[in-house]
Amino acid sequence: MSGKTLIEAYEKAAYPVGGTGPRDIQVLKEAFDEVSGSLESDMYGSGKVIEEFQDKMAAYLGKASAVFFPSGTMAQQIALRIWCDEKGIKRVAYHPLCHLEIHEQDGxxxxxHIEPILLADKDRLITLADVQQLGEDISCLLLELPQREIGGQLPAFEELEDISAYCREQGIKLHLDGARLFEITPYYQKTAAEICALFDSVYVSFYKGIGGIAGAILAGDPGFTEQSKIWKRRHGGDLISLYPYIVSSEYYFDLRIGKMAQYYEEARELAALYNACEGVSTLPEVPVSNMFHVHFRLPEERMAPILSGVIGATGVGLTAWLRHTGESSCSFEISIGDRYAGVPKDKLHEAFRLLDEEMKKAAVNL
Amino acid sequence: MSGKTLIEAYEKAAYPVGGTGPRDIQVLKEAFDEVSGSLESDMYGSGKVIEEFQDKMAAYLGKASAVFFPSGTMAQQIALRIWCDEKGIKRVAYHPLCHLEIHEQDGxxxxxHIEPILLADKDRLITLADVQQLGEDISCLLLELPQREIGGQLPAFEELEDISAYCREQGIKLHLDGARLFEITPYYQKTAAEICALFDSVYVSFYKGIGGIAGAILAGDPGFTEQSKIWKRRHGGDLISLYPYIVSSEYYFDLRIGKMAQYYEEARELAALYNACEGVSTLPEVPVSNMFHVHFRLPEERMAPILSGVIGATGVGLTAWLRHTGESSCSFEISIGDRYAGVPKDKLHEAFRLLDEEMKKAAVNL
Structure with a gap:
């Protein structure tokens, strides 16, 4: 069976396991249902609707100031540019699988014209030792918490504190790629502000665990955020009206910020179900956020029919796609949102009983 | 009386003269009212909702391909960058009051790192002679139709054709800043496609005469638009979901594209009323689009109370603000949209009778 068949099986599944729900226009309609039509638009970064949300997020992140951006791609390039210009060194350090390195067309x-130093190996987190052994001067170190491309892994909070202290000592600015910052607060047992206090600048997203439409916040000192507004204009991101993203970001933030502990617990529960199956493991083994990767010891052309079969038999939408990771392995990423709680437990357990059974059969036939 | 008082008078006016209506959230709610919630979001530039609108606009503009952008600032920088890279010359020419020169923080x-050559004087249009006398090689000439900052002026269509032919001959790409392209088709008595045929690349906006929320289209050959998508990602404009702007752009395009001739006629009517008043003139004297500038031969501290008085007495909201243009002069810009047709004609004429009366009194007191 082909990959197309897996997608087809997933799309018919009564109980998709990951995410908050379909990315359809209802997401916008729900957010705007209760908002008065007479609320005035923001105007090129000014006005109540943008300023109040920026203030609310600055307070939540424990920073003096915050600016709303249409995207994290724009916000993070700008953060690094400001730190590079301040220090006069157009060099930063980040992980080899950093979003800026692999998803942004080298923007x-x-x-x-900023040069990146790639720290650590692709398959592990950046450590204090990596930062200490940096051979060249840099303006800024970017840390992504959790490190998405390796399953959403996190360093111990004490190591973060040590990296932060070292960077301050060395005059290196520390920037947080917090695309999934809200999602790691339950594991660290810290507030977002306590985590952000270790960083000079912070980006957060509203369409990961929060489940909004799009949009990002960049937070830091007022000197930093004022410069970021100039660069936002230069990038073409200072739209006359950003309210479609602002209103929806705030709506879904208020709706879901209190659910991050639930998503985290559910991710741990689901990962345990996968790890109990033959030939299946998760990365990390015990999730530290609402996300993780599932690795299979079979190639995707053999896994796709097995998964399609399980989905078809139980209605439990485990995944819609598989990523090639080697000759005889494949994987996929999952993030837990509102949907997981709606999967009937008996169906879920039946799906994993079937998956384990099929994997055992496949192991015999290897 | 202060400028604040003029704004206050305008905000209380029953009959604002310019624009399509308040920039409030109702603009979004109206556009989405009849759209099914199950319509799927676009995903990073793909999907029915974005592709169909791009195709529709490409056809309307007579170009092979079109790409939706969150802003014109982003779209136009990218257009110029592509043409500069293609020719290997990082130099373009445009008007001294071009949007890129005065409104984009030098993005x-x-x-x-593109260097602009400023063609023509600030207070007049670029002519064929200006282009012919260019001392340096350029990759691209940008023409803004109409030239907004001088009241929305237009060259004769024949001069446009001559400039276009000259640029093709010289291997200079011609880019159209068509922020108000739809609004000039009645004057030229040409379709948008007939105008765009003179240009290699075209940008149009959906929140000027169309009255949408935000958003832009960049159109041209597929080789050009494919490159523009890469740069859109680099700028941080390739959002996971742009549908809030796409759906509303299409809704208001369909609603108002047929009204451009009406707005144009109304602009000519209103300009004539201003020009009949003592000490008042419009630029252009006879509008060539839905917009023009109104110039007063009195400084703003004397004009503001006169205008506030007229607005207060008649409820006709002539303007909310005045721009300083000299020791004893000031001006404002007006664009005609849906609102003008709702101003009762007797109130309108009473307002201009009063304005003329007050201007005559003021002239005696000079």
């Missing part, structure tokens, strides 16, 4: 290099 | 220079 940071092409538009800002 | 084109700071992000793309």
């Amino acid at each position: 940071m290099k092409e538009l800002h | 084109m220079k700071e992000l793309h």
